Amino acid sequence: MCGRYTQTQSPERVATQFDLSAVPELSPRYNIAPTQGIPIVRETDAGRDLQMVHWGLIPSWAKDPKMGARMINARAETAAEKPSFRTAMRRRRCLVVADGFYEWQRTAKGKQPFFFYVPDTEGRRSPIAFAGLWETWESAKGEVIPSATILTTAANNRVQPVHDRMPVILPAEHYARWLDPDCQQSAKVTDLLQPFPTDQMATFAVSTAVNNPRQDQPELLEAIALN
C-alpha cells in the first residue's frame, strides 16, 4: 500500500515535470502522512493545475468528513466499481506529486521501514507521480474540503520482499491520458494501472524515526544497515 511518502523536489522541478501553468508553492516533505495536505495535479480548462488537498478521499455523500481517514488508498483492481471511488475514477483522476514512498516490513522483531524511489542516471530521486483520484466534499454549513486518494497495485519484485502492495506510479508519457477529463470511461485508462518496472526502482532501509508522523527532516532519508 502507500501510507507514507516524500515530496522533496523543488517547485521549479515540479512545474517542469508536470507542465504546470505556474510554479507552485511547495516545501520539501520527508514524511507525508494521511490527513495532511498533499499536492495533486489536475487537468483544467486553463491547463495543468496544482492543488493542495486532504489526503484521504471524502466521498461527496459522506455525512462526516472523518470518513476520509480510511480512504487513503484505493485498490486499482476495484476502484472503478466501488461506490466511494467510481465517480472519481470516471471524472476526477489526478497525479499525486511525489519522489518516493515508505513501506514497512513486518518481521519477528517488529516493523522495519524501507524507502523506495526512482533514481535518475546519477542516483538522485526523480520526481514521480502516483495515480490518484480526487473529490470535493461540502458540509451543511458550506465548508468545502477537497481530498484525494492514491491508487495501489500489486508489488513489483523490488517491493515484494517488504510488502505485497505498492502505489501506482505513472510514467510521464502516460500523464496526459490519465488526466484527460474528456475520457470518462474508466475502462479506457485501467491499463495504465500497472506495477512500475522493478529495474527502474531502488530501495534502502531507513530508521524507525519515520514511524512518527511528526518527524519531517532530510535525515529520514539516510540509509541504515540492517543487522
Next chain:
DNA sequence: CCAGACGTTGTT
C-alpha cells in the same frame, strides 16, 4: 418502501 453501507490493510 426505508435503513444502512459505502474502504484498505493486516491478522487470525
Next chain:
DNA sequence: GTCTGG
C-alpha cells in the same frame, strides 16, 4: 482492542 489524529 479499536478509533482518531497526523
Next chain:
DNA sequence: CCAGACGTTGTT
C-alpha cells in the same frame, strides 16, 4: 502508514 488516546466530574 504509525502514534496516541481511550472518561467524568467539578473546580480553577
Next chain:
DNA sequence: GTCTGG
C-alpha cells in the same frame, strides 16, 4: 449519490 438487504 447509489446499491443492497430486509
